[in-house]
Amino acid sequence: MTTTTATAGPSANAVREGVRRGVRELHQMVTNRQDLAGNLIWLFGMLAPLYFLRDNELPHSTMPVAGFILPSVMSMCLAFNGMFSLAQQLVVERQDGTLLRLKALPHGMLGYLIGKMTSVAATVLLACAIVTLTGICMLKGVSPADAGLWATLAWMLPLGLLAVLPAGAVLGSLVESPRNIGLIMIPLFGLASVSGIFYPASRLPEWVQHVAEVFPLYWIGLGARSALLPDGYAAVEIGASWRHWETAGVLGCWAVAGVLLAPAVLRRMARRESGSAMVSRRERALRNPV
Amino acid sequence: MTVVRPDRRNAPADEEPVLEVHGLHMRYGDKEVLRGVDFSVRRGEVVALLGPNGAGKSTTVEILEGFRGRSAGEVRVLGTDPARGDERWRSRLGIVLQSWRDHGKWRVRELLTHFAAFYAPYSTPGHPRPRDVGELLATVGLTDQADQRIASLSGGQRRRLDIALGVVGRPELLFLDEPTTGFDPEARHEFHALVRALADERCTVLLTTHDLREAEKLADRVLILIGGRVIAEGTVEELARRTGAEAEVTWTGGGERRSRRTADPTAFVQRLFAEDGTDVHDLRIRRVGLEEVYLAMVRDAEAGRVEEASRRLAEVAR
Missing domain, CATH: 3.40.50.300 (P-loop containing nucleotide triphosphate hydrolases)
Structure with missing residues (x-):
């Protein structure tokens, strides 16, 4: 064995083992009836309005109401799975000792994070694929022959994911107990309500628009609409444009900031983990059963 | 034992x-x-x-x-x-952690194999890492549970898995x-x-x-x-x-159960018999064990008398 492989080997090995870990977790999710049911119910809940509103056309429009719901469902899928489910899994797995166990392994934290990113990214992309395919099957306005649809999704989905994943990791490392995980939902829903997910942001007061424009959710929603709606609907948006450059810029900033900040926050979170921290959390949890 | x-x-x-x-x-x-x-x-x-x-x-x-x-x-x-x-x-290093409910969806062999893989780059001819997973499962007695989900293990089985996870890297x-x-x-x-x-x-x-x-x-x-x-x-x-320098002598005398601590039990028993040898029944001599000394130290420590606890051992050892 040469010196190069001796030093590069263990981290490459941990990355490979992390990807395997993510794939196994995904496999466990789809083979566990409870997990699968939870995910499907959530997905069906999101997609049901599409089905019921598929023929319900808006006045002066060729697009059914469902066509406008489709990009909203997609951006919520991306943001919630990417941010909330990653944060939630971090909190739960910190409490149940998963993190501590991996920390006791050489390069175990690297393997853990790669694994988590893999399984969450795969879940998000799977959910988005189901949403898109459902849209194509059900709605006349969305066509698989539209090359722009695939091109936009191809850059927007990975970039949006990169923008929200580190934010989810940071949020997850800040929440102490799974009982408080709901706290993350509150700002996320608040953000969703001003980000043009449910209602065009251009109709909101200008200062609210500026607040929404700081966060990735608005841009993910805009990107999803630009991919799934006919070009004419850009007129309803802020600035009457899909603003692809701005979308890439803001999401890119979030991604870069997250990639720079998240490792330090996660390291800090992992550093606090120890057997006695686990024991005291377990005792607290057993004293106050959920 | x-x-x-x-x-x-x-x-x-x-x-x-x-x-x-x-x-x-x-x-x-x-x-x-x-x-x-x-x-x-x-x-x-x-x-x-x-x-x-x-x-x-x-x-x-x-x-x-x-x-x-x-x-x-x-x-x-x-x-x-x-x-x-x-x-x-x-x-x-190997660390045996007390599991609670982590990795519940994983199967026993699957998790052990996954953990073992992290140690593979550190293997040397003189110290092969990791251990063979099959052999380790046999050592800790989990061969029959190898394909079971961890959440379905009993408490004892889970602890044996904890040990296996702690030693899989041959620490x-x-x-x-x-x-x-x-x-x-x-x-x-x-x-x-x-x-x-x-x-x-x-x-x-x-x-x-x-x-x-x-x-x-x-x-x-x-x-x-x-x-x-x-x-x-x-x-x-x-x-x-x-x-063990001190011993406890117990006996029944005058219809009552009596006991006395002494550094020289032989001399004490000789004196006891010399005083009234006919009324000494059920005589027992027992060395004061480490356990009692330790428990006394713990009691002192719990009552906040830490200095006293540390002196106790020095005292009996004198």
Whole structure:
């Protein structure tokens, strides 16, 4: 064995083992009836309005109401799975000792994070694929022959994911107990309500628009609409444009900031983990059963 | 139960200790948890850190594991300061953690294989890593459960998996922090046998416990940690000998059960018979054991009389 492989080997090995870990977790999710049911119910809940509103056309429009719901469902899928489910899994797995166990392994934290990113990214992309395919099957306005649809999704989905994943990791490392995980939902829903997910942001007061424009959710929603709606609907948006450059810029900033900040926050979170921290959390949890 | 172990105390003197702790202090705010802990452990020794809850055992072990910083003191674990231990250093350690409900969806063999893979890059011809998963499953008695989900294991089976996960990398130094808390006697017995079997191959073991019997069963050497200091150390026999200077004489006389503690039981019994030999029945002489001394020390420590607790051992040893 040469010196190069001796030093590069263990981290490459941990990355490979992390990807395997993510794939196994995904496999466990789809083979566990409870997990699968939870995910499907959530997905069906999101997609049901599409089905019921598929023929319900808006006045002066060729697009059914469902066509406008489709990009909203997609951006919520991306943001919630990417941010909330990653944060939630971090909190739960910190409490149940998963993190501590991996920390006791050489390069175990690297393997853990790669694994988590893999399984969450795969879940998000799977959910988005189901949403898109459902849209194509059900709605006349969305066509698989539209090359722009695939091109936009191809850059927007990975970039949006990169923008929200580190934010989810940071949020997850800040929440102490799974009982408080709901706290993350509150700002996320608040953000969703001003980000043009449910209602065009251009109709909101200008200062609210500026607040929404700081966060990735608005841009993910805009990107999803630009991919799934006919070009004419850009007129309803802020600035009457899909603003692809701005979308890439803001999401890119979030991604870069997250990639720079998240490792330090996660390291800090992992550093606090120890057997006695686990024991005291377990005792607290057993004293106050959920 | 008697366990015959090779006497590792005669190891070559030039061999570097696996564990070296000098003047270890730990302070949380105003609270001083460790107040100058000193000890060292040689290769192959099984050492128990014995003490009541709150004595600082877990804090000590977590500092040694590199999971916790320290306020002051010199610490060397496998020749490295744990605060600066890298991943190669970590690959030489084994930590047996108490599982609660982590990895519940994983299958036993799947998780063990996954963990084993992290150690593979650190394998050397003289020290192959990781262990063979199939053999390890057989050693801990989980072959039949290999394809079961971890959530479906019994408590005892889960603890055996904990051990397997701790030793899968064939560690040179193994940490066991309060390994049998909450065990029934049978599970405890099983666990002790398993640790002894695994500790056989050159592996050094540091375990913490508040149970003297456990320390006696597993350890070559015992360190008694009370009030943030190691106040006594030695083999259980040595400690027992040091505390066995006093004896308790009990008998029935005048229709009553009587007892007396004395340093010279022979002289006392001679006097007893000389005074009224016809009214001494059911005579019993018992050495005061280490257990009683230890329990008395723990009581003192719990009542906040830490200085007194440390003096107790010195007193009986005089």
